[in-house]
Amino acid sequence: MTATLCLTLFAPLAGALILALGGRALPRAASGLLACLAVGASLAGAILSWAQLKDGQELAVHLFNWFEAGGLRVSATLLYNPLCAAMTTMVAFVSLIIHVHSLYFMRDDDGWVRYFCYLNLFVFFMQSIAMADDLVFLFMGWEGVGFCSFSLIGFWYAEPKNVLAGNKAFLVTRIGDVAFLGALAVLFSATGDLSIQHLSGNAPVMAAGTLTLVGLLLLVAATGKSAQLPLLVWLPDAMAGPSPVSALIHAATMVTAGVYLLIRTFPVLLHADAVALQAVAVVGALTAFVAACSALVQHDIKRVLAWSTISQVGYMFLGVGAGDPSGSFFHLLVHAFFKSLLFMVAGIIIQALDEEHDIFRMGARVRGLVPGAALAFFCGAAALAGLPPFAGYFSKGRILENALNMAQTGQGVWIFVWAAGTLTALLTAVYSFRVFLLAFTGRPAQPPETGTEKTPAAMLHVLWPLALLAVTAGLMDLPAHFAHLVGVPAQWLDHMTGLVPAAPHGAEWTGTVAEGLDAGLAVLGLVVALALYGPWREHRAPAPDRGVARFLLNGWGLDALYMNGVARPYVRAASRVWQNVEDRLVDAAALGLGSLALRAGGRLSKWGIERLSNYLLWLLLGMVAMLVVMAAIGIR
Amino acid sequence: MIVPLEHVLLFAAALFFIGLVTVVSRRNLIMILLGVEVMLNAAGVVFVAAALRWWDIAGQGMVLFIMGVAAAEIAVGLTLVFRVWRRTRSLNPDSLKTLKD
Numbered sequence: 001m002t003a004t005l006c007l008t009l010f011a012p013l014a015g016a017l018i019l020a021l022g023g024r025a026l027p028r029a030a031s032g033l034l035a036c037l038a039v040g041a042s043l044a045g046a047i048l049s050w051a052q053l054k055d056g057q058e059l060a061v062h063l064f065n066w067f068e069a070g071g072l073r074v075s076a077t078l079l080y081n082p083l084c085a086a087m088t089t090m091v092a093f094v095s096l097i098i099h100v101h102s103l104y105f106m107r108d109d110d111g112w113v114r115y116f117c118y119l120n121l122f123v124f125f126m127q128s129i130a131m132a133d134d135l136v137f138l139f140m141g142w143e144g145v146g147f148c149s150f151s152l153i154g155f156w157y158a159e160p161k162n163v164l165a166g167n168k169a170f171l172v173t174r175i176g177d178v179a180f181l182g183a184l185a186v187l188f189s190a191t192g193d194l195s196i197q198h199l200s201g202n203a204p205v206m207a208a209g210t211l212t213l214v215g216l217l218l219l220v221a222a223t224g225k226s227a228q229l230p231l232l233v234w235l236p237d238a239m240a241g242p243s244p245v246s247a248l249i250h251a252a253t254m255v256t257a258g259v260y261l262l263i264r265t266f267p268v269l270l271h272a273d274a275v276a277l278q279a280v281a282v283v284g285a286l287t288a289f290v291a292a293c294s295a296l297v298q299h300d301i302k303r304v305l306a307w308s309t310i311s312q313v314g315y316m317f318l319g320v321g322a323g324d325p326s327g328s329f330f331h332l333l334v335h336a337f338f339k340s341l342l343f344m345v346a347g348i349i350i351q352a353l354d355e356e357h358d359i360f361r362m363g364a365r366v367r368g369l370v371p372g373a374a375l376a377f378f379c380g381a382a383a384l385a386g387l388p389p390f391a392g393y394f395s396k397g398r399i400l401e402n403a404l405n406m407a408q409t410g411q412g413v414w415i416f417v418w419a420a421g422t423l424t425a426l427l428t429a430v431y432s433f434r435v436f437l438l439a440f441t442g443r444p445a446q447p448p449e450t451g452t453e454k455t456p457a458a459m460l461h462v463l464w465p466l467a468l469l470a471v472t473a474g475l476m477d478l479p480a481h482f483a484h485l486v487g488v489p490a491q492w493l494d495h496m497t498g499l500v501p502a503a504p505h506g507a508e509w510t511g512t513v514a515e516g517l518d519a520g521l522a523v524l525g526l527v528v529a530l531a532l533y534g535p536w537r538e539h540r541a542p543a544p545d546r547g548v549a550r551f552l553l554n555g556w557g558l559d560a561l562y563m564n565g566v567a568r569p570y571v572r573a574a575s576r577v578w579q580n581v582e583d584r585l586v587d588a589a590a591l592g593l594g595s596l597a598l599r600a601g602g603r604l605s606k607w608g609i610e611r612l613s614n615y616l617l618w619l620l621l622g623m624v625a626m627l628v629v630m631a632a633i634g635i636r
Numbered sequence: 637m638i639v640p641l642e643h644v645l646l647f648a649a650a651l652f653f654i655g656l657v658t659v660v661s662r663r664n665l666i667m668i669l670l671g672v673e674v675m676l677n678a679a680g681v682v683f684v685a686a687a688l689r690w691w692d693i694a695g696q697g698m699v700l701f702i703m704g705v706a707a708a709e710i711a712v713g714l715t716l717v718f719r720v721w722r723r724t725r726s727l728n729p730d731s732l733k734t735l736k737d
């Protein structure tokens with residue numbers, strides 16, 4: 001078991017190291033294949049480990065001691081349980097497909113070795129997050145994925161815009177990381193131990209106040225990494241990176257790391273005061289709604305997907321907050337499949353149209369250029385919209401059902417959460433089909449400005465497993481009445497992960513209502529999108545973005561708010577400090593001391609080297625002084 | 637020992653002080669060298685007195701050393717003084733200030 005777990009974790013690291021140290025010496029094809037092999041080994045390790053894991057078993061695997069300081073003992077310890085098994089397998093599987101896709105996508109790129117090196121390194125750090133037991137070890141992975149994300153967003157560093165987007169992502173996520181460190185500090189001072197396993201075991205007997213504080217700090221940490229309110233501004237800009245990177249890091253894995261952390265440490269939230277879970281749910285519901293509104297009006301196909309990722313991760317937060325980590329994890333897996341698919345198909349189209357991002361300039365011609373892309377994109381978009389029977393219908397339905405159950409408690413906050421989530425479901429369906437219809441059907445509303453380029457067909461074909469999963473991944477966790485129809489075990493994922501939902505079981509009717517509502521909203525969204533953007537839509541330029549549309553396009557003005565409210569005042573304060581403290585205090589003090597020494601030296605030199613007889617006099621005086629001192633203190 | 641040690645020490649101190657004042661106050665290199673000689677001999681007197689007081693021959697031996705050192709010193713010193721005279725045509729030590737310029 002330890003061997004296969006090590007293979008899962010360290011194969012990508014080995015690949016990254018080989019590529020970093022000797023990748024340039026290898027032929028191009030060999031280095032690409034090596035990266036794919038490393039991730040393939042990771043996938044094999046994940047599957048083999050899972051096969052050896054018994055139901056409901058939880059293993060702590062100690063690899064080595066890392067460091068020890070002030071009573072804190074940090075070791076590379078893995079906590080392997082069914083949840084972790086599913087996560088590592090998903091990460092390795094999606095990463096493998098994205099690596100193979102990248103072989104085609106990056107075929108002409110100069111940064112080939114650098115690209116695959118970072119990609120492999122990312123998989124290593126992501127697997128550390130998925131498997132770590134020690135929270136400090138997990139934090140290493142947490143920072144590592146942040147670094148890889150930064151490097152890959154700014155991958156095409158020749159354009160300053162891309163580098164700035166990378167910087168922004170790095171800086172904004174650091175805010176959440178400070179909260180993570182805060183949570184570690186609180187936990188360590190309370191228990192002296194930072195193992196997730198111990199934490200889960202001790203949570204029932206710990207003080208609720210401590211747990212609430214830790215839970216809220218972890219929530220802030222997760223909002224940074226998962227691009228939730230108020231720290232969501234970095235993700236839309238992160239689309240500056242190559243599309244497979246967006247698929248891997250900013251859709252399937254890294255942005256869901258925050259959710260995974262909350263699921264992994266769910267006992268903390270469960271035994272904390274109710275406010276902790278409510279905060280998670282409210283953050284999730286608000287983000288889902290805010291981001292869905294912004295996704296409605298975007299022109300850039302990747303920005304639509306970025307906002308929809310934020311919105312969908314918001315659903316996952318909502319699921320955790322409603323006390324059902326298993327349902328949230330279900331959505332995490334399903335989302336990873338369909339969203340990475342969407343990003344990569346978008347990347348193919350963008351490449352085929354020679355870097356055209358604007359959906360209003362795409363239209364039906366795309367279908368001729370990339371045969372099959374429309375079908376693949378539709379699978380993803382329908383899953384995103386939650387159209388039955390695509391996978392997203394079941395996973396999102398599950399979350400909304402939980403929200404409805406909680407809303408029945410009659411508390412205003414839960415009613416708000418449910419209402420926001422349900423409204424978002426409609427918006428999601430509208431923007432999903434909007435982007436599909438605009439990008440793949442009808443004549444482009446605006447004349448195309450770019451040429452076209454032939455893309456390798458294999459680039460699309462490697463995505464079919466993801467498309468298949470986008471359609472069928474719902475089978476993992478079907479409710480009983482659907483499971484009977486197709487003959488698969490009901491709630492398989494719930495039983496497998498063994499995560500106990502804390503949400504109250506609602507009445508019979510809530511499930512039916514939630515399912516009906518969800519399906520109805522998805523269909524309604526499809527109808528609305530067809531009416532507004534159907535293939536027969538009028539051939540005219542989109543209305544200029546004014547007023548509300550402009551506000552939504554710019555992400556509710558959050559960027560401007562942070563720029564004017566935080567960044568600019570900070571820069572101003574920094575320049576004040578620079579001028580007043582640095583120039584007028586620190587520098588002035590140093591310079592003043594220097595000139596003082598110079599002047600004193602000048603004075604001294606005047607009566608120092610003038611006359612030999614002065615030397616003798618000083619010699620005498622010095623000797624007298626010494627003798628006086630010696631006489632005064634005595635010699636023993 | 638007929639003369640008390642204290643008297644000899646006082647005498648030696650006076651001698652040393654005379655040499656010191658000579659060294660500091662005179663503006664003639666030869667007089668400065670003379671002052672140094674007087675100070676050395678003051679130290680020698682203390683050694684002789686101590687040898688007599690404690691009946692230890694080492695003190696008298698040390699005086700012989702001092703005489704040797706004084707002879708060597710005066711030889712080197714006079715040579716230097718002669719060089720200074722040749723160079724500056726003066727025996728004033730304050731005329732030696734080329735290092736400053």
